[in-house]
Amino acid sequence: MNTQALPELVASVYGGSAPIPFQQRVFDAITAGQSVVLQAPTGSGKTFAALAPFVLGRWGVANGLPAQKLIYSLPLRVLAGSLRGQYQELFRKIGLQVSFTTQYSGSTEDPFLDGGDVVFTTIDQTLSGFIGTPLSLPNRLANVLYGSVLSGALVFDEFHLLEPEKSLTTTLHLLKKSPWPVLIMTATMSTVLRQELSRFLNALEIVVGEEDIPRIRSQHETTKHITVESAPLNGRALAGHLGTRTLVICNTVKRAQTVYEDLRDELDRRGDTRRRMLLHSRFLPEHRRTKEERLREWFGEGASTHAVLVATQVIEAGLDISCDVMHTEISPIDSFLQRIGRAARFGGEREAHIHVYPLEAMEAERDFRPYSKGTTLATLTHLREHRGLRYEHLQQLIDEILTEQQEDLVRQVEDAEAEFEREIHRVRRTLDRPANKDLIREVDNAEVIVAEPNEVLRQDISPYAYPAVSVPRTTLFGFFHDGGRAHVVQEYTDESGQEVNGRYYTVAPLDPHQQWPSLRLVISPEHADYNDEIGLRLGRAGTAFFTPNGEAEVRSRTDYPYKEPYREHIERVYEHGEARQGPLAALHRLSALGKLPVEVKDPERVIDFVIWAHDLAKLADGWQRAHGDYDLKGGEPLAHGGRERRPPPHAAESAYAAYKLLARLFNHAGEPMETWACAVWAIRTHHSPLTEAVGPYRIRPARQEYLRRITPHLRPAIASDLLSAWNEIQWSATADDTPWWRDADKLDGRHDPLYALLVYMLRRSDQLATAEISSKEEIVRPQLKASSNII
Numbered sequence: 001m002n003t004q005a006l007p008e009l010v011a012s013v014y015g016g017s018a019p020i021p022f023q024q025r026v027f028d029a030i031t032a033g034q035s036v037v038l039q040a041p042t043g044s045g046k047t048f049a050a051l052a053p054f055v056l057g058r059w060g061v062a063n064g065l066p067a068q069k070l071i072y073s074l075p076l077r078v079l080a081g082s083l084r085g086q087y088q089e090l091f092r093k094i095g096l097q098v099s100f101t102t103q104y105s106g107s108t109e110d111p112f113l114d115g116g117d118v119v120f121t122t123i124d125q126t127l128s129g130f131i132g133t134p135l136s137l138p139n140r141l142a143n144v145l146y147g148s149v150l151s152g153a154l155v156f157d158e159f160h161l162l163e164p165e166k167s168l169t170t171t172l173h174l175l176k177k178s179p180w181p182v183l184i185m186t187a188t189m190s191t192v193l194r195q196e197l198s199r200f201l202n203a204l205e206i207v208v209g210e211e212d213i214p215r216i217r218s219q220h221e222t223t224k225h226i227t228v229e230s231a232p233l234n235g236r237a238l239a240g241h242l243g244t245r246t247l248v249i250c251n252t253v254k255r256a257q258t259v260y261e262d263l264r265d266e267l268d269r270r271g272d273t274r275r276r277m278l279l280h281s282r283f284l285p286e287h288r289r290t291k292e293e294r295l296r297e298w299f300g301e302g303a304s305t306h307a308v309l310v311a312t313q314v315i316e317a318g319l320d321i322s323c324d325v326m327h328t329e330i331s332p333i334d335s336f337l338q339r340i341g342r343a344a345r346f347g348g349e350r351e352a353h354i355h356v357y358p359l360e361a362m363e364a365e366r367d368f369r370p371y372s373k374g375t376t377l378a379t380l381t382h383l384r385e386h387r388g389l390r391y392e393h394l395q396q397l398i399d400e401i402l403t404e405q406q407e408d409l410v411r412q413v414e415d416a417e418a419e420f421e422r423e424i425h426r427v428r429r430t431l432d433r434p435a436n437k438d439l440i441r442e443v444d445n446a447e448v449i450v451a452e453p454n455e456v457l458r459q460d461i462s463p464y465a466y467p468a469v470s471v472p473r474t475t476l477f478g479f480f481h482d483g484g485r486a487h488v489v490q491e492y493t494d495e496s497g498q499e500v501n502g503r504y505y506t507v508a509p510l511d512p513h514q515q516w517p518s519l520r521l522v523i524s525p526e527h528a529d530y531n532d533e534i535g536l537r538l539g540r541a542g543t544a545f546f547t548p549n550g551e552a553e554v555r556s557r558t559d560y561p562y563k564e565p566y567r568e569h570i571e572r573v574y575e576h577g578e579a580r581q582g583p584l585a586a587l588h589r590l591s592a593l594g595k596l597p598v599e600v601k602d603p604e605r606v607i608d609f610v611i612w613a614h615d616l617a618k619l620a621d622g623w624q625r626a627h628g629d630y631d632l633k634g635g636e637p638l639a640h641g642g643r644e645r646r647p648p649p650h651a652a653e654s655a656y657a658a659y660k661l662l663a664r665l666f667n668h669a670g671e672p673m674e675t676w677a678c679a680v681w682a683i684r685t686h687h688s689p690l691t692e693a694v695g696p697y698r699i700r701p702a703r704q705e706y707l708r709r710i711t712p713h714l715r716p717a718i719a720s721d722l723l724s725a726w727n728e729i730q731w732s733a734t735a736d737d738t739p740w741w742r743d744a745d746k747l748d749g750r751h752d753p754l755y756a757l758l759v760y761m762l763r764r765s766d767q768l769a770t771a772e773i774s775s776k777e778e779i780v781r782p783q784l785k786a787s788s789n790i791i
Contacts, residue, residue, distance in 0.1 A: 036206055039194055069582060077104035078288075100120065113152065114764070130146055132429075146753075150177065150760075153178075154175065156175070156183070176200070187337060196411070199410070222349065256278060277291060283469070323342060446473060451523075453524060487510055487522040572769035580761045590753055620697035651687045661726075
């Protein structure tokens, strides 16, 4: 190992500084193949510690992670964009060509999590891909993402924000399956949970200690003075207690809006011209992006602007901002420590004054939403006893409050491990998307459009062309209780509603007492107001309404202007080795580590056989007839192009054509029959994970001979094996030839990683090959002209 690799990288990035000792320990552990559970305070350089082993190993500077990519998972999508921008610029400046992508809900940059060397994404995206119900992919592509996740090194940041019985449990199962060293990072975790996680993952515990603190700007010689106030937070009273840069943090959007307006009005009355801003989750994306940019200008390192920000917990994690005065409503200890991590964060900021306020009501459990009553009250009690907080005091405080609720979490995961694996296998096989709420988190929000309901469908524009604001259903129930009204958007596959670009919709009055499964509502400006200063407010009349954004429709039409011979298509799929490097490396590692129920003898040969067989049924009469029987007119059989009618399906039929041949070849090579079953399953489902039945097909003798003739040229290394088992190919089938499927159905969750990697390699290679000869026509939504102010 090049022991100077990390110091040299640190010197290049930070101008001569040596790595902080904990960063070197993380680097040494990860590059030695050891997983890590890291606990370090906010602003200490955790992200750099996570990226360095991968980046240096990827470019051969040091022994590092052999994974082809790094998937960095975060709890909030704003963090993904923020970190991507920060580190992309850092590495660009030193000439290290690291490609970064981001993927989160509503984004289409990298839905397969394989478009960059480093992929910043959300925990929801990663976990939904792992369980086979990806948030950013349709059902027909749902089986692609698990293999992509296994192919990458995994980092989970802000681990303390995971829900114990949902996302935390699912994350631990994923990390246990990973073929690479994994990294868990957090600023707030009880000692007992950190120890249990390290045991469960066979990981090294690394905790920032005394030797690190002098090198961490946000901790060294920094004191945070805490005052617990007796009365609730009051916007008007705050006006006389502001610093140079002041953060005000409320627990709910409604409370933040009220406090901000009161504070703004009082500052105006006093003639105070300092900058002021409100930030929460109920702004349209374009307005939120603008606010975040302004936030970095006002509160980033080196900023000197007199400013005050009123916000919710959206600023708790990942944003590199700092203040000298903070006013915050009480929250549980892990949330509270994240908040005060935005105080005196930068070098030279010696102290910060933090004022903690009780809530307006503190009786019922609902008064403490979105937090729990018990942990919030325990935090308030302990804070009254700690007037000044330094880093060395924090772990004791965390342990006192969180140990009891965290001490059994990992044991509970272990006790239910087999049952959990069966459930995830069931979800993958049935595409049970509602299971996300049990295995990841319950996204109990609705997307709200502010518009006149009777206008939404008048312009031949989909209701999904409108920007929307996400609102919790609990908030909407309060809105309805107070007399608010809304319309619900429903989409149909038949002609039940108004047709818009081939789809059918209704926008009908909502009865809040009935079940409303739709996640998109339309609320008239009579019942909702919006502006880019305050955001969305329900129950208040306004004049604003949302209009379609004019972006390209998600749907697109694929065309094949080039008549691609079958031979060329298979050659192209083989040529896209970049889609196979990562998964093949993962397959080798899983097999070597004993994380598969069987040993795969020769993964490269297995995928070679799968690619050769995956489109066999395109040589059948039905497929070729749909493409004009081009070979009967002097050409070759076609894989794509020249389509005259819709062709029949071919994935299950190709699997059926090859299953006996592959069984013989795998058996001869000593490959376990479970590997054969996964390979056939991958072929069967390479266009949809739910493919079941085999349709009738027939491959005529002339096309059989064509296949025999080209096979030695497609993949010479396997040609002799294929030709030796040629008689095992099923050249025809009737619709009744399906009972053989049951061999694949006998596979259980232990086999899912093998299947996932095979189908990922096949589908991505196939997609990349097809993209070379296809073109996409996007359907663009027209812009709606508005007579009122446009949001």
